[in-house]
Amino acid sequence: MAGFPEGAPCWADAMFTDLEGAKAFYGDVLGWTFGESASEYGNYTQAYSGGKAVAAIVPPMPGQQAQSAWCLYLASPDAAATAQRIGANGGELVMGPMQVGDFGTMVIARDPGGVVFGVWQAGAHQGFEKQGEPGAYSWAEVVTREPAKADAFFPAVFPYGVRKMDTEQVDYRMFRVGDLPVLGRMAAEGDFLPPGVPSYVSVYFAVDDTDAAIERLRARGGTVHFGPMDSPFGRFAAVGDQQGAAFGIIDLGRTEGEQPPTVEV
CATH class of the missing domain: 3.10.180.10 (2,3-Dihydroxybiphenyl 1,2-Dioxygenase, domain 1)
Structure with missing residues (x-):
């Protein structure tokens, strides 16, 4: 699969306290099916539409309390360099850069106005397998x-x-x-x-x-x-x-x- 251009949205995920409830909701509303939870990555669970990966859901880490929210990831060829520009331009690094196995490197950040977004440097996981179609x-x-x-x-x-x-x-x-x-x-x-x-x-x-x-x-x-x-x-x-x-x-x-x-x- 061809990579995403720098700055293009490439992935989305969300944290839910009730993971099974989220599966039922999005399965019904968007027609998603779900893969096996990856226990080594905090039960990160990919969602599929027509067999193509379109998003993921994950429970909060133990002891963490957070409002459920979707996070959009923007593609980067060098997450560390992007993280430096985030800090240099008044943004805040919330997490990372963090290597996620061989899947890639992630950053979670806030812009100067408080908008939370992600950065993804692809490894084995490129991102969306389809876009612009129902369920994606x-x-x-x-x-x-x-x-x-x-x-x-x-x-x-x-x-x-x-x-x-x-x-x-x-x-x-x-x-x-x-x-x-x-x-x-x-x-x-x-x-x-x-x-x-x-x-x-x-x-x-x-x-x-x-x-x-x-x-x-x-x-x-x-x-x-x-x-x-x-x-x-x-x-x-x-x-x-x-x-x-x-x-x-x-x-x-x-x-x-x-x-x-x-x-x-």
Whole structure:
């Protein structure tokens, strides 16, 4: 499998206190199946869609208390060098660089506005085995109360070009690797984020019918935070699972309207 370009999303995982509950939820909502838990790596458990690896779930380490949340990993050819740039540009290293067997090297970090993300230098584990199809990762965006900090930080750490949506409705930018948009940046203005909810990376998984997925999600105890809403990119909704982890779902085949123009910044 070809590697991911530097700065491109390459993997996503989440920590859950109730691992079996997470399996039941995502198995029903996204159609995932799960491999055997790797006990030597803290019961890290890969999720599959159509036999292709698309994400992973893991229980917290003994004694650790943490809110369930999805973490997006950005590809790096040299995790140690990326970690240095993170620190030099006002970010915080939460974990790593840490070698994970022969699978690769990981870093967990925060940008200067508090957005948590991961870095992955691939070894045996390259990352997503499929994208942009139902059951798989499709898009992600940094949702932040401090967009200026994100706008300075991410292009300094990764080789991003930046384009801004030419609209007054939202403050939205797209980080690009060459001509490929890889990550969005949404300014969380006003009451976009509820009080106490930190800035974060919203990870979107594709579904074949957003409304049907929402029905399954609600039946499993999940929550709809926003939407469903039609857009030029697909019919999407911002949701949460029954353990409080936020994510997005999108039907990429159901689009409405024309995509807004973008300008280079």
